[in-house]
Amino acid sequence: xxxxxxxxxxxxxxxxxxxxxxxxxxxxxxxxxxxxxxxxxxxxxxxxxxxxxxxxxxxxxxxxxxxxxxxxxxxxxxxxxxxxxxxxxxxxxxxxxxxxxxxxxxxxxxxxxxxxxxxxxxxxxxxxxxxxxxxxxxxxxxxxxxxxxxxxxxxxxxxxxxxxxxxxxxxxxxxxxxxxxxxxxxxxxxxxxxxxxxxxxxxxxxxxxxxxxxxxxxxxxxxxxxxxxxxxxxxxxxxxxxxxxxxxxxxxxxxxxxxxxxxxxxxxxxxxxxxxxxxxxxxxxxxxxxxxxxxxxxxxxxxxxxxxxxxxxxxxxxxxxxxxxxxxxxxxxxxxxxxxxxxxxxxxxxxxxxxxxxxxxxxxxxxxxxxxxxxxxxxxxxxxxxxxxxxxxxxxxxxxxxxxxxxxxxxxxxxxxxxxxxxxxxxxx
Amino acid sequence: xxxxxxxxxxxxxxxxxxxxxxxxxxxxxxxxxxxxxxxxxxxxxxxxxxxxxxxxxxxxxxxxxxxxxxxxxxxxxxxxxxxxxxxxxxxxxxxxxxxxxxxxxxxxxxxxxxxxxxxxxxxxxxxxxxxxxxxxxxxxxxxxxxxxxxxxxxxxxxxxxxxxxxxxxxxxxxxxxxxxxxxxxxxxxxxxxxxxxxxxxxxxxxxxxxxxxxxxxxxxxxxxxxxxxxxxxxxxxxxxxxxxxxxxxxxxxxxxxxxxxxxxxxxxxx
Numbered sequence: 001x002x003x004x005x006x007x008x009x010x011x012x013x014x015x016x017x018x019x020x021x022x023x024x025x026x027x028x029x030x031x032x033x034x035x036x037x038x039x040x041x042x043x044x045x046x047x048x049x050x051x052x053x054x055x056x057x058x059x060x061x062x063x064x065x066x067x068x069x070x071x072x073x074x075x076x077x078x079x080x081x082x083x084x085x086x087x088x089x090x091x092x093x094x095x096x097x098x099x100x101x102x103x104x105x106x107x108x109x110x111x112x113x114x115x116x117x118x119x120x121x122x123x124x125x126x127x128x129x130x131x132x133x134x135x136x137x138x139x140x141x142x143x144x145x146x147x148x149x150x151x152x153x154x155x156x157x158x159x160x161x162x163x164x165x166x167x168x169x170x171x172x173x174x175x176x177x178x179x180x181x182x183x184x185x186x187x188x189x190x191x192x193x194x195x196x197x198x199x200x201x202x203x204x205x206x207x208x209x210x211x212x213x214x215x216x217x218x219x220x221x222x223x224x225x226x227x228x229x230x231x232x233x234x235x236x237x238x239x240x241x242x243x244x245x246x247x248x249x250x251x252x253x254x255x256x257x258x259x260x261x262x263x264x265x266x267x268x269x270x271x272x273x274x275x276x277x278x279x280x281x282x283x284x285x286x287x288x289x290x291x292x293x294x295x296x297x298x299x300x301x302x303x304x305x306x307x308x309x310x311x312x313x314x315x316x317x318x319x320x321x322x323x324x325x326x327x328x329x330x331x332x333x334x335x336x337x338x339x340x341x342x343x344x345x346x347x348x349x350x351x352x353x354x355x356x357x358x359x360x361x362x363x364x365x366x367x368x369x370x371x372x373x374x375x376x377x378x379x380x381x382x383x384x385x386x387x388x389x390x391x392x393x394x395x396x397x398x399x400x401x402x403x404x405x406x407x408x409x410x411x412x413x414x415x416x417x418x419x420x421x422x423x424x425x426x427x428x429x
Numbered sequence: 430x431x432x433x434x435x436x437x438x439x440x441x442x443x444x445x446x447x448x449x450x451x452x453x454x455x456x457x458x459x460x461x462x463x464x465x466x467x468x469x470x471x472x473x474x475x476x477x478x479x480x481x482x483x484x485x486x487x488x489x490x491x492x493x494x495x496x497x498x499x500x501x502x503x504x505x506x507x508x509x510x511x512x513x514x515x516x517x518x519x520x521x522x523x524x525x526x527x528x529x530x531x532x533x534x535x536x537x538x539x540x541x542x543x544x545x546x547x548x549x550x551x552x553x554x555x556x557x558x559x560x561x562x563x564x565x566x567x568x569x570x571x572x573x574x575x576x577x578x579x580x581x582x583x584x585x586x587x588x589x590x591x592x593x594x595x596x597x598x599x600x601x602x603x604x605x606x607x608x609x610x611x612x613x614x615x616x617x618x619x620x621x622x623x624x625x626x627x628x629x630x631x632x633x634x635x636x637x638x639x640x641x642x643x644x645x646x647x648x649x650x651x652x653x654x655x656x657x658x659x660x661x662x663x664x665x666x667x668x669x670x671x672x673x674x675x676x677x678x679x680x681x682x683x684x685x686x687x688x689x690x691x692x693x694x695x696x697x698x699x
Contacts, residue, residue, distance in 0.1 A: 034521035074525075076699035108693070116693065125548040152546040166689060229687065232531065232539040234552070271552055276537065278554040316560040316568075362486065362666060363564030392494045392520040428522050 031075040036428040038068045042093075042148040045400075048417035050192035050201045063190040063420050064147040065093035070103075081108040094189060103157050118162040123155040124175060126225055126236070128269045128280035130355060131370060132325050134305050135238035135267040135284050137223065137245060141184040146191060146401055146415060148422030156184055158221075168228075175223040179215040182260060183245040186415065194414035197256050201408055201417065209257035210247045219243070233272030238284065240265045249290075250298040261299050262289035278311040278321075294331025297338040302330045311355075319357040326350050344409060346376040351411075364389045372412065379405025379412035397424040460584040460598050463617065464577035469508060470622040472574035474651050475677035477503040477511075479697075482672055486565055489665035495519060496563055499698055503683050509534045512686040513573065516694050527691045532573050543691035550688055559609040566659040566668040568609065571640070579603060580613075590616055595625060610637065621645065621652035637662055643669070649677045 042064040044051075051061050066089055073084040085104040090097045106120030127136035131154075144153035158181045165172040186193050188204030195202045213219040221242035228235055240263070247258035267284025283306035291299035305328070311321035329335065332347040351374050358367045369384040385399030400421040405413025484496040497519035503512045513530040517523045531539040537555030544551065558570040580600035588597050596617040602608035610629040618625050623645060629638040644656040653675055660667040680695060 032524070034524060036522070072521075072524075078696050078699065081699055110693075110696075123546070123548050125550075152544075155547050164689070169684065169687060171689060227688070234688075273537065273539065273552075273555060276555050278552055280552075311554045313554045313556045313560070316557045319554065359564075362488070362566075362664075363561060389494075391492070392522075428520065 031073070033071070033073050034429060035069065035071040036426050038070070038150075038424060038426040039066075040068070040148055040422060040424045041065050042420045042422035044418065044420050046417060046419050048192050048201075050188070050203045050417065062093040063418065064149065064422065066091040076108075079110055082106070083108070114166045116164050118160070118164075121157045121159050122162070123152075123157050124160060124162065124223070125155060126173075126238070128236075128271045128282045128309065129307050129325070130309060130311075130321060130323060130353065131372075132307055132323055132351070132353065134282045134307055134325075135225075135236075135240070135265070135269065137221075137240045137242065137263075137265065139181040139183055139245065143184050143186055143190055146186070146403070146418065147420065148399055148401065148424060150397075150424065150426075156181065170226065170228040173223075173225040173227070177221040177223075177242075178217050180213045180219040180221055180243050180260070182212070182243075182247070185246060186418075191415055191418040194408045196250070196258075196409065199408075201414075209255065211251065211257055211259045213243065213260050231272075233270060236269045238265070238267045238269070244300065248300045252298065261291075263287065264289055267305075276312050278309075280307075280309045282307050292330075294334045297335070301332075301335065304328045304330070317359045319355070321353075321355040323353040324350070325353070344407075349377060350375040351377075374405070374411055374413075377405065377410035377413060378407065379403075379410045379416075381412040381415075393428045395424075395426045395428075397426075398422075399424070460582035461577055463584070463596060463622075464580075464582045464598055464600065464615070465508065466622045467615065467617050467624055468574055468577050470652070471624065471654060473504055473507050473511070474653065475649070475679070477501070477679040477681075478675065478677040479680055480672040480675040482670060484563070484565055485669045485671075487667050487669075494564075496523075496565075501681050501695070503679055503681050503686065505683050506534075508576070511573070512681075512683055514681065514686060514690055516698055525694075527694070529686055529691055530573070531686060534576065538569075538573075541688070541691055548692075550691055565670075566638070566661045566666055567670065570609075571659065579608075585614070588616065590625060593618065595619065618645075623652055623654050644671075646675075648675050651677060 041062065043062055069088045071086045075082055083104055083106055085102070087101045087103050089099040089101065091099065102121055104122050106118055106122045109117045109119070111117055124138045125136060127134055129136070133140070139156035139158050140154055141156040158177050159179075160175045160177050162173065162175040188202055188207040192201050192203055193207060194200070195206055195208045197208055198206060222240070224239040226237045242263060243260045244263045247260050249259040249261040251257050251259045264287040265284050267282065269280065269282035271278070271280040273279065283304065286303045286305060288300050288302045290296065292302050294301035305326065307323055307325040309321065309323040311319065313319050327349040329345070329347060329349070332343070335343045351372060353373070354371045356369045359365065360367070366387045368387070369382070372381045374380065382402040383399070385397050388396045390396060400419070402419045403412050403415045404419070405416050407413045408416065479499065479501045482498050482500050485493055486495070487493045496517065499516045499518070501514040505511060511532045513532060515528040517526045525545040527543045529541045533539070540553040540555075542551045542553055543549070556569060559568050561567070562569050562572045577600070580602050583599045585597035585599050588595055596619050598615045598617065599612055600615065601612040602610070605611065611632045613627055613629045615624050616626040617623070623642060624640070625642055627640040628636055631637050638659060638661055640657060640659045642654045642657050644654070646653055646655045653672070655675070656669065656671045658667060658669045680697065681690070
């Protein structure tokens with residue numbers, strides 16, 4: 001597939017500045033090499049008609065089974081820094097081997113007292129939600145998220161030019177990607193998916209076709225943020241111009257397929273503490289650039305999204321956090337009219353989350369539980385794990401993902417039948 | 430002569446054992462003054478500084494884990510607010526992870542964590558000061574200091590330790606429910622005001638934790654505790670913190686302790 005080709009192209013483009021940096025390595029105070037080898041093995045715990053077909057549930061289809069080696073190389077000096085993170089993957093679940101991915105490869109330039117730049121492949125995050133994203137429109141990897149990979153793999157690397165300028169305690173950030181990066185979504189191989197054209201849950205053979213956006217500057221993404229402090233309370237304003245992170249547009253065809261609609265958004269957030277509670281509020285307006293007035297039933301309507309979160313520590317080893325998230329769709333009456341009264345969603349879609357964290361044995365054992373409940377969609381997703389650090393360099397993780405919903409087209413309902421448990425063993429060096 | 434007065438004060442206090450805690454404090458202002466000096470010497474030396482820290486955690490089987498980080502400190506006021514910045518270098522998994530703490534003398538601290546692998550700035554809820562600092566036997570309170578005024582401090586009879594006369598203070602929390610100990614005894618070197626040893630006791634009078642200062646060096650004319658060990662006698666787990674490359678030159682301004690610093694280490698660490 002094109003994955004290998006693009007990887008190779010990106011390799012050339014991205015390694016150039018890194019090699020240049022390495023050549024002048026004598027200028028750097030320190031070069032650091034580290035990494036890990038990791039085995040991840042996930043196993044489905046329920047029968048899935050789409051994946052198992054008419055056969056018995058045999059446990060033969062693993063959503064994930066891979067051995068990954070990661071190498072990290074970094075260095076820096078007074079002026080600049082570079083960072084390289086390469087993953088080598090041998091995937092025995094999908095019978096693919098020696099896949100090489102550059103997860104990160106960037107240089108950081110300290111251009112002036114008030115200006116720095118981070119250029120190359122990198123992960124980027126902002127916003128205040130806990131596993132809920134309102135203003136963070138950087139790419140995600142939902143396959144990794146649902147199949148037992150370490151949480152950092154939820155962030156999908158992007159090729160970005162990122163500039164940060166500082167004035168007093170205010171920070172101005174700007175990020176530009178010369179092409180669009182779509183979220184990594186289940187394709188029907190590791191996890192079954194819902195095909196809206198067939199109205200049923202399918203495997204990759206019957207997956208709906210998604211027309212990708214070309215790697216062209218017409219499809220560039222622009223991200224911005226201005227942030228600062230009011231006392232110890234953090235405020236941020238966000239802006240984005242690009243595309244929805246997922247293929248939410250229906251192209252009637254023939255044959256009918258999915259496409260990625262245009263998006264622009266603007267939002268704000270606040271985060272601070274009230275007594276022992278950490279509180280965050282965030283909101284954004286999603287401007288559906290091709291259909292702001294909601295006239296085209298094949299393109300998502302504009303919407304307002306928001307969340308409120310609260311977190312606190314209990315005693316010395318417990319943390320409890322909860323969030324409420326709402327997606328208020330514009331021109332709901334038009335959706336109702338277009339779908340002859342069965343819109344398939346509520347005007348306001350509510351989701352709540354709960355997180356519980358507990359550490360034991362000198363923090364060498366950590367228990368994490370996180371639940372999403374779609375109050376309107378009537379679906380849920382519970383994820384949990386226990387991490388055990390045998391030593392600084394050896395970590396065992398046991399976890400599970402429990403996904404279910406009443407309807408096959410909702411956020412989590414579309415992945416029902418894919419619940420799994422996993423084991424992960426990581427040796428670091 | 431002075432010690433004679435102190436002794437008599439202590440004897441006098443013996444009769445007041447049943448009285449309210451704050452009364453003790455009023456009766457022995459010297460003890461509070463001594464503890465304040467010690468607190469100043471251990472946590473507020475100069476106006477800030479930096480150092481490289483190696484933290485060794487050893488469990489009862491003798492297995493050890495190691496953390497290494499740089500710590501920067503800038504004081505806003507003596508015995509008052511302080512800003513801390515921590516940049517981890519070991520273990521390799523957490524390399525480049527940073528923590529920012531705005532310590533408030535009054536009220537909860539503000540704390541942020543930066544996780545570079547996801548480029549995430551996470552705000553951390555105010556934690557119980559008795560929580561462990563990065564899984565060690567030192568609590569957050571041990572690392573950034575417990576204000577002596579939170580305790581009733583009594584001067585105990587002077588003792589001799591390794592041939593040196595030392596000041597001994599017993600501190601009893603004014604709000605026992607908010608403390609991890611029922612009382613503690615501190616042995617102080619009167620020459621440099623630094624503690625030599627601290628022992629923590631529970632309600633039953635059982636020794637639960639012991640902190641020792643293992644090494645003192647004079648840096649920029651300031652006596653500095655270069656190595657401290659905390660032993661948890663209940664679990665037989667111990668932690669040693671060793672400082673190297675200590676400097677009292679204040680590299681970071683107080684207003685630099687912000688998100689920018691979390692994501693971009695100071696030039697001296699690059």
